[in-house]
Amino acid sequence: MTIERTDIEKLAELARIELNEATIAETTQSIADVLALVDQLQAADTEGVEPMAHPTDAVQRLRADEVTETNHREAFQAIAPATEAGLYLVPKVID
Amino acid sequence: MTHSIKDNPITDKKAMHQKTIADIIAGLNAGEFTSVEITQHYLNRIKQLDGTYNSFITVNEESALAQAEAADKRRAEGDAPALCGVPIAHKDIFCTNGVRTSCGSKMLDNFVPPYDATVVENFANAGAVVLGKTNMDEFAMGSSNETSFYGPVKNPWDTNTVPGGSSGGSAAAVAAHLTPGATATDTGGSIRQPAALCGITGLKPTYGRVSRWGMIAFASSLDQGGPMARTAEDCALLLNVMASFDPKDSTSIDREVPDYTANLNQPLDGLKVGIPKEYFEEGLNPGTEQAVHDALAELEKQGATLVSISLPHTKLAVPAYYVIAPAEASANLSRFDGVRYGHRCEDPKDLRDMYMRTRAEGFGDEVKRRILVGAYCLSAGYYDAYYRKAQQVRRLIKQDFVDAFEQVDVIMGPTSPSPAFEFGAKGDDPVAMYLEDIYTIATNLAGLPGMSVPCGLVDDKPVGLQIIGNYFDESRMLNVAHQFQQVTDWHQQAPTGIDVEGAE
Structure with a gap:
């Protein structure tokens, strides 16, 4: 599978990472190298093999639907880049 | 050649930093020294030596001494928990309340967590003293420590070479006797490979044995915390504290934690050791291979039987890993967006611009590469x-191990293909770097415990013997490693250059 500059641009948009114009060719090449490594998987015979999501096939543990956490808003917001009146501030989204 | 044990130096004649954790506990119990004394000793060594090795990102001088003082007081009152007053260090991936936790990234350079990871809490409850936070590859992505925002860690055995990664700071700090033990994490080999390259002992437990709560996530189905120290016995002492069932981690296993020191002295008679042929093929350094064979011969002398086995899907482990780990990383690292904590770019013109530039500035090249691949x-x-294909291959890899463990008790081979390499040796070739973990990655995919134990020197650089155990069989692995360390002294070898005036 070949990967083009336009693919990398699309992925960068999906992943919300601004690409550096100067290194985009290098980035494309190194990702192509990784995908070439990964393509070795295609040779494996996996007919009828159940995909494995968890090493010991454990299932999600359930707990009683009870409030166990206390409010830590002040501690959490003390380390935020910008807050106001208990809210996180980001650039304006809607006019 | 295997060294035989020389006349054992009497414990109290060892310099303070030569003591193992077991020695330190005995010394504190006997009143030979206080926690404040040994903590100050290590802080002095860090001050004098770590300018060279760069193994710590943050040193907690003040709080370490306060913890040591509190530990001494507790001991005097007859209330000394397991590691009361014992200095350790935490990998900078474990959240520490009030102490910056960077994960080796510019993204979290200003991140001071408002809570402790469960592992950190466990050590605090056991009375341990935290010397500081150790350097690491950015977000634990790397096998050389070259991706850290804080600069690479240097291998104490040869400062032109890498310490391995991602837990290179913890490994180098233990090897340079800047701490007797440290916490670490292993997603594809990040405990075992640096342990091998730095000549120390490290253990990655069974997936789910150690809580991941407050441990910054890289690939959640693979990440597992574990201890690093100089001996298997010390790793057992640390794992006793580190392992726990944690209701706050939904993947934590609800299973009793045994006393990992209980079986250390069991003889190895009748032990069946599986030797996978795939771990001794092309790409293995001949010196490393020889050292591993010598180690296996030593175990045979102790009564173990070597059994040839095959793990036929070994070659697919690295490709499967480089789908699964980046896929999980791309999801996990989406939380770093400049909104709630960590880095935010200057003057964003809108929300999209803020995300794009925050993440471009905050993440290094390898982290970006893995996010994009994922x-x-x-x-x-x-x-x-x-993704689906990789998960299917993952099951085949696990099944290889399940089949092998029907015949054998443990599996052994090299930890890494060669000893420590020079900085820049793998250049800009990510695939060459990824193959560094060729013998360790399968264990993570299967969720099995793995360990690395020093077993030789090649060109004065340490070599690690890997011990892979069955699920939750950490006790047996520690037993085997401990018995090996009773008849060899590779774990007692130390790099030159770590003894300094005034820090004896």
Whole structure:
């Protein structure tokens, strides 16, 4: 599978990472190298093999639907880049 | 050649930093020294030596001494928990309340967590003293420590070479006797490979044995915390504290934690050791291979039987890992967006610009590469070909081990293909770096415990013997490693240059 500059641009948009114009060719090449490594998987015979999501096939543990956490808003917001009146501030989204 | 044990130096004649954790506990119990004394000793060594090794990102001088003082007081009152007053260090991936936790990244350079990881809490409850936070590859992505925002760690055995990664700071700090033990994490070999390259002992437990709560996530189905120290006995002492069932981690296993020191002295008579042929093929350094064979011969002398086995899907482990780990990383690292904590770019013109530039500035090249690879493998049209396929291969890899453990008790081979390499040796070739973990990655995919134990020197650089155990069989692995360390002294070898005036 070949990967083009336009693919990398699309992925960068999906992943919300601004690409550096100067290194985009290098980035494309190194990702192509990784995908070439990964393509070795295609040779494996996996007919009828159940995909494995968890090493010991454990299932999600359930707990009683009870409030166990206390409010830590002040501690959490003390380390935020910008807050106001208990809210996180980001650039304006809607006019 | 295997060294035989020389006349054992009497414990109290060892310099303070030569003591193992077991020695330190005995010394504190006997009143030979206080926690404040040994803590100050280590802080002095860090001050004098770590300018060279760069193994710590943060040193907690003040709080370490306060913890040591409190530990001494507790002991005097007859209330000394397991590691009361014993200095350790935490990998900078474990959240520490009030102490910056960077994960080796510019993204979290200003991040001071408002809570402790469960592992950190466990050590605090056991009375341990935290000397500081150790350096690491950015977000634990790397096998050389060269991706850290804080600069590479240097291998104390040869400062032109890498310490391995991602837990290179913890490994180098233990090897340079800047701490007697440290916490670490292992997603594809990040405990075992640096342990091997730095000549120390490290253990990655069974997936789910150590809580991941407050441990910054890289690939959640693979990440597992574990201890690093100079001896297997010390790793057992640390794992006793580190392992726990944690209701706050939904993947934590609800299973009793045994006393990992209980079986250390069991003889190895009748032990069946599986030797996978795939771990001794092309790409293995001949000196490393020889050292591993010598170690296996030593175990045979102790009564173990070597059994040839095959793990036929070994070659697919690295490719499967580089789908699964980046896919999980791309999801996990989406939380770093400049909104709630960590880095935010200057003067964003809108929300999209803030995300794009915050993440471009905050993440290093390798982290970006893995996020993009992960996004690709999960994107529409490619999911089945990559992610699903990798998960199927993952089951085949696990089944190889399940089959092997029907015949053998433990599996052994090299930890890494060669000893420590020079900085820049793998250059800009990510694939060459990824192959560094060729013998360790399968264990993570299967969720099995793995360990590395020093077993020789090649060109004065340490070599690690890898011990892979069955699920929750950490006690047996520690037993085997401890018995090996009773008849060899590779774990007692130390690099030159770590003894300094005034820090004796």
